[in-house]
Amino acid sequence: MKDVEGSVFRQGCSQVGLFLLTFLFFFSSQAGDYRLKVIDRTVPEHCAGGYSDERFNVNPMMVFAISVEGSSDRGFTLEYPMxxxxxxxxxxxxxxxxxxxxxxxxxxxxxxxxxxxxDYQLMMRNFQRRGVDFGSEGDVLELLSWLYLEHKINQSLQQSGAIASNTRKYFVTGGVEYSHSARGSAIGELDVLVGDVQTCKIIAYGEAKLGAHRSRKAWEQINRFHHFLTGQGYNIQLELLPTGNIFR
Structure with missing residues (x-):
């Protein structure tokens, strides 16, 4: 009887273990869910259908934190001149x-x-097609960061001859929430994304904070998304953008 009980117990444990292994594999293999908080009509049409984990599978992934003037010596990598x-x-x-x-x-x-x-003129010309409703004060910095970062990146490539004048290799947008499932609560939001116009791959992401004292919060959010991708099975290395003000 003891042997039978032991056999049943071991079989039960094996079945439970198999169930847990299957459950964990199912959970860990689920793709992340991404939700657009803004409808940015400047994103290339073939890239505008939505986001997936695979679009972030880029090595190395560049990361940055943006704030206002005087923030680069307080932990931010980029300053917007305001x-x-x-x-x-x-x-x-x-x-x-x-x-x-x-x-x-x-x-x-x-x-x-x-x-x-x-900045007023930039906002007036772009807020509608960028889908910004200014529900929070931080929307001001996010919108202006998208505009200037996209301009500066592509302008540099144009001047070097890498791309033709009046064309762009990268688009910049943001306002994307991510979670583990379509029904799950949002884990975080990506303020600024830099994407490749042809492949739609995201080659850099960052956080924008109006408060120059909030660099710690910005980097926590940057690392949170990196951990999210790691949990999805991606081995992505992060690389910092250089400190300073590239917007001037």
Whole structure:
């Protein structure tokens, strides 16, 4: 009887072990789910259908953290040439469906420093096709980062002769949430993505924070997505973009 009981016990353990192994394999092999928070109409049509883990399977993957002026010595790798106060001012004029059209706000912009006028014009020309609704103050920095980063990357390639004038090799967008399943809660959001126009592969991603003191939070979010991809079975090495202000 003891031998039979032992045999049944071992068989039961084996079946449970097989079930757990199958469950763990099923769970770990599930593709991540990605949701677009913005509909960016500047993303190439053949790349706009959605995101998948495989689009991030690039080695090395470049990562960066963006903030406002004076942030590169506080842990950020890129600075956008604007002050924290300027971002708040612009957001006040664009939030709640105002979208920069209030006459009082326009008059204030005309009296503002040139960089504020520049950013206002950039936002007015691009926010609709980029799908930005300015639901949060950080949307100001995210939108401007997309525009300037895309411009600077492709301008550098044009000047070197790598690509023809008035063409682009890379597109820059963002606002993509990721989770383990379509029904699962979002684990995080990718603020800035740099993608290859031809292959749609994402070659770099980063976080944008208006607060220059929030670099630790930015890098936590960058590492969180790296851990997410690692959990999906991808062995991706990260490489930092150089510190400094490439936007000037």
């Amino acid at each position: 002050t924290r106060g300027s971002a708040s001012f612009l957001w006040q004029g664009f939030k709640d469906g105002r979208f920069g059209r209030g006459q009082n706000f326009i008059d204030q912009v005309r009296q503002a420093p040139q960089p504020v006028q520049r």
